[in-house]
Amino acid sequence: MIEIIELLLFGTAIGGIFALIASGFSLIFGVSRILNFAHGVCFAVSAYSAIFLIKEFSLDVYLASLIGIAIAVLLGLVVYAITKPVRANAVMVIIVTLAFALLVERVILTSFGNRGMSLTPFVEGVQVIYENLRMAKMRLIAIPVAIALLLALDLFINKSMAGKRIQAVSQDLEASMLIGINVEWIFIITIAISSALAGFAGILYSQIFNIYPAMILRVLIYAFAIVILGGLGSIRGSILASFIVGYVFVATMKTLGTHWSEFVMLIVIVGILIAKPTGIFGVRE
Amino acid sequence: MKSKIAQLIALSVFLSLLPLFTPPAYLYIIGLGIVFAVIVASWDLIVGYAGQVNLGHTTFVGLGAYTAAILQVPSRIGMNLEIHPILSIILAGTFSAIVALGIGIVTLRLKGYYFSLVTAILPLVFMQKVFIWKDIFGGEEGFSIPVEKVAFAATIEKYYFALLFMFLSILFMLYISNSKLGIRFKAIRDSEELSESLGINVTYYKVLAVVISSFFAGMAGAIFVNYRHTVAPDLYDVPLMLLIILSAVIGGLGSLIGPLLMGLVIYLAKNWWLTFLKFGILNEEVILYAILIAIAILMPEGVYGRRIFLKQIIKKLQN
Numbered sequence: 001m002i003e004i005i006e007l008l009l010f011g012t013a014i015g016g017i018f019a020l021i022a023s024g025f026s027l028i029f030g031v032s033r034i035l036n037f038a039h040g041v042c043f044a045v046s047a048y049s050a051i052f053l054i055k056e057f058s059l060d061v062y063l064a065s066l067i068g069i070a071i072a073v074l075l076g077l078v079v080y081a082i083t084k085p086v087r088a089n090a091v092m093v094i095i096v097t098l099a100f101a102l103l104v105e106r107v108i109l110t111s112f113g114n115r116g117m118s119l120t121p122f123v124e125g126v127q128v129i130y131e132n133l134r135m136a137k138m139r140l141i142a143i144p145v146a147i148a149l150l151l152a153l154d155l156f157i158n159k160s161m162a163g164k165r166i167q168a169v170s171q172d173l174e175a176s177m178l179i180g181i182n183v184e185w186i187f188i189i190t191i192a193i194s195s196a197l198a199g200f201a202g203i204l205y206s207q208i209f210n211i212y213p214a215m216i217l218r219v220l221i222y223a224f225a226i227v228i229l230g231g232l233g234s235i236r237g238s239i240l241a242s243f244i245v246g247y248v249f250v251a252t253m254k255t256l257g258t259h260w261s262e263f264v265m266l267i268v269i270v271g272i273l274i275a276k277p278t279g280i281f282g283v284r285e
Numbered sequence: 286m287k288s289k290i291a292q293l294i295a296l297s298v299f300l301s302l303l304p305l306f307t308p309p310a311y312l313y314i315i316g317l318g319i320v321f322a323v324i325v326a327s328w329d330l331i332v333g334y335a336g337q338v339n340l341g342h343t344t345f346v347g348l349g350a351y352t353a354a355i356l357q358v359p360s361r362i363g364m365n366l367e368i369h370p371i372l373s374i375i376l377a378g379t380f381s382a383i384v385a386l387g388i389g390i391v392t393l394r395l396k397g398y399y400f401s402l403v404t405a406i407l408p409l410v411f412m413q414k415v416f417i418w419k420d421i422f423g424g425e426e427g428f429s430i431p432v433e434k435v436a437f438a439a440t441i442e443k444y445y446f447a448l449l450f451m452f453l454s455i456l457f458m459l460y461i462s463n464s465k466l467g468i469r470f471k472a473i474r475d476s477e478e479l480s481e482s483l484g485i486n487v488t489y490y491k492v493l494a495v496v497i498s499s500f501f502a503g504m505a506g507a508i509f510v511n512y513r514h515t516v517a518p519d520l521y522d523v524p525l526m527l528l529i530i531l532s533a534v535i536g537g538l539g540s541l542i543g544p545l546l547m548g549l550v551i552y553l554a555k556n557w558w559l560t561f562l563k564f565g566i567l568n569e570e571v572i573l574y575a576i577l578i579a580i581a582i583l584m585p586e587g588v589y590g591r592r593i594f595l596k597q598i599i600k601k602l603q604n
Contacts, residue, residue: 035402037405091332091338092581094338094401095530095577096581096582099527099530099574102524102527106574218409220405221409227402232397232398259417260413262406262413263410263413266407269402269406273391273392273395277395
């Protein structure tokens with residue numbers, strides 16, 4: 001029983017972090033039809049920047065995280081700039097973003113090394129929930145933080161004027177241009193928000209696990225599994241799918257070991273593609 | 286077509302004369318570059334001709350490499366087999382093709398980005414098997430194949446074997462690209478809907494393209510192993526994938542000869558000419574990735590495409 005509760009709590013925390021990454025990935029794809037293979041860059045760079053700032057300038061962890069997220073947004077804008085000239089050509093977009101991701105990975109590898117690193121948690125210590133049921137406080141805090149951010153994103157997309165413009169562009173680009181929406185601005189806003197979310201996910205992740213340069217690409221496995229499970233381009237589908245993937249991830253980790261998690265993700269993806277390619281929430285484009 | 290075969294023969298003759306005035310140490314790395322160039326050309330077959338963006342081509346290279354290595358050192362899985370290295374190379378290609386068939390059937394019947402998304406994560410997934418079954422696959426370092434078990438031991442023999450492999454496989458790929466099959470591939474690349482309405486079985490030809498391309502990738506991986514006498518996870522890894530993409534994009538997608546030539550040049554540049562470059566965070570890989578981004582943005586048709594473009598300008602000027 002205790003193990004199941006632990007698994008559920010831990011899975012929710014991981015699922016929330018995955019949701020922050022995948023919803024941004026899905027948002028960018030929905031609006032600009034860009035498959036952003038450099039999305040993991042924002043995730044890793046914000047964490048590494050915060051770690052660096054705390055170590056070198058002994059900054060406060062909150063301030064360092066804020067600067068880290070700002071750097072993630074800047075990198076998102078770089079991705080926007082380098083994909084702009086080739087946006088019409090899907091192959092070139094994939095190549096450019098993948099090359100950018102590997103370039104950043106090499107730079108991080110040469111400056112920080114291959115060793116796993118972790119960020120000072122916002123709150124340290126272990127919380128005793130019930131007799132033997134203990135969890136690191138940071139893992140528990142990650143749950144409401146991630147859910148609050150996701151709710152804010154959902155409200156922003158569905159209620160605000162800018163969010164409605166984003167929806168309009170993702171439904172029909174030409175028609176949005178015709179009614180006077182500045183499409184380039186919508187692209188920029190979308191990529192900035194998504195990068196900030198991925199940056200925040202990186203901050204949370206590196207307070208719970210170790211982060212290492214290869215995460216830039218590895219995090220894409222989970223993002224892909226989530227967007228295929230939830231249906232490409234659907235944000236609510238992605239968010240729900242994130243939690244399923246989170247539970248699968250934690251269950252795999254506890255039973256088979258971390259090495260197996262990629263294999264299990266592939267099996268999940270292949271299973272969905274065979275059974276229901278539009279994703280379990282059935283969103284059709 | 287004829288001019289491409291002539292270019293292939295010219296390149297092969299030039300490469301076959303190289304041993305006359307090149308020391309063996311350089312010959313060794315040029316031979317590896319030749320095998321790599323075949324991998325790049327086989328990637329061009331699926332991406333440049335059939336238009337399906339395969340981001341996990343190294344999966345099939347790595348699968349072929351490990352298949353051949355295990356077949357040639359069967360004691361690692363506790364078996365006692367005696368398989369001729371050439372046969373094991375062909376079996377490696379076949380095994381890669383079978384895996385590609387499975388992946389292709391699942392992903393290529395869907396339109397859109399699914400094939401790219403799934404192939405992108407394949408190398409990362411398959412690489413984990415090396416760490417899970419460490420005793421068999423040797424983990425991070427891989428394992429080596431005893432000299433008496435490999436196809437050829439002397440550098441000069443290996444070099445000519447690689448060259449022969451390149452000549453035959455590129456000849457075959459050129460033949461395919463110009464046959465009815467190749468024309469159907471190109472039709473699918475240019476418009477899937479239109480091809481379907483013409484009665485082309487789109488899924489069948491897309492899967493066939495990935496199977497053929499993976500067969501060559503698997504054989505090339507096996508030859509890599511027989512050439513280096515070791516197998517290691519670097520043959521699966523994403524940096525190798527990006528090196529393939531880099532070469533094909535600079536060479537010009539959909540021309541086979543361009544990617545082949547650029548594959549050789551880029552491999553030699555990365556492993557030989559640029560290895561002295563190291564200033565802080567700048568190293569040869571960072572420079573190559575930056576070049577790739579610049580080329581993709583500035584001239585997406587590649588160098589080989591540029592050449593034809595230049596010819597057209599010259600013709601216009603003459604008129």
